[in-house]
Amino acid sequence: MISLDFRDSRSIYEQICDKVKKLILEGALSEGDKIMSVRELASSLTINPNTIVKAYKQLENEGYIYSVQGKGYFVAGRKSAAKDADFGALFDTARATLSELCFLGTEKDTVTRMVDDIWKEMKR
């Protein structure tokens, strides 16, 4: 379900953030679903629980999940994430990455096709 890549230069908690977020974006995790507990995921990945806490706290700040004392962490809804999202930063990242791909010779059709695929596959 969730695994770590030790060749990845990013920090462990960042990788966990991205993996959980990806599961939510893909629809593998839906609103209200309970996700793995802090201790459960930590022992599953053989890492420290505090590292999971750090990742979950960040996803909570981004509005993607929420916690309930004694019960666990659950997936929040799209509205929650949209309310807390930093659209400025997201568009900046998108613009910078696409500009670089353009500069490096990527065909516009290639990118347009990618956009089409994403907006078609995403269940909304």
Place this chain on the structure above:
Amino acid sequence: MISLDFRDSRSIYEQICDKVKKLILEGALSEGDKIMSVRELASSLTINPNTIVKAYKQLENEGYIYSVQGKGYFVAGRKSAAKDADFGALFDTARATLSELCFLGTEKDTVTRMVDDIWKEMKR
């Protein structure tokens, strides 16, 4: 020309990398142009020369600039950057960012317009 944002959580050398790269992508710096020397940019930003070296070395590894002993750093050509680029990582970043924007309710037209603008404005 190049400035630092201390509210930015990213490291200084990363910010410098991105700013120089942005100038190249925008066409403000063209192939063969000499860029600010290590010591010149360091004293201009009131930071340590070693930090500039780190940023320039990374841009050199990405094929965006090259150095000549005793003369300085110069802007390399598109082919040089394209040869060293990690297209897999770039497309991964693009896909992840665009998927998140889609999930958060961004209209496809908004993104398509952004792509059109980038491929139109970029002088190739």
Place this chain on the structure above:
DNA sequence: TAACTGTACTATTACATATAATACAGTATA
């Protein structure tokens, strides 16, 4: 020769990451 360039190295400080261990509070269930 003098004043620039890049390059290389050591030492030091500061900060973020990750681990370890412990404790407390809320929830669910036998």
Place this chain on the structure above:
DNA sequence: TATACTGTATTATATGTAATAGTACAGTTA
């Protein structure tokens, strides 16, 4: 009620990266 889960909080420690400081050497230009 007792037990075993949940999240939360705290302190301490080790490690690696980022950034600074200083020095030195080699190539280029005027």
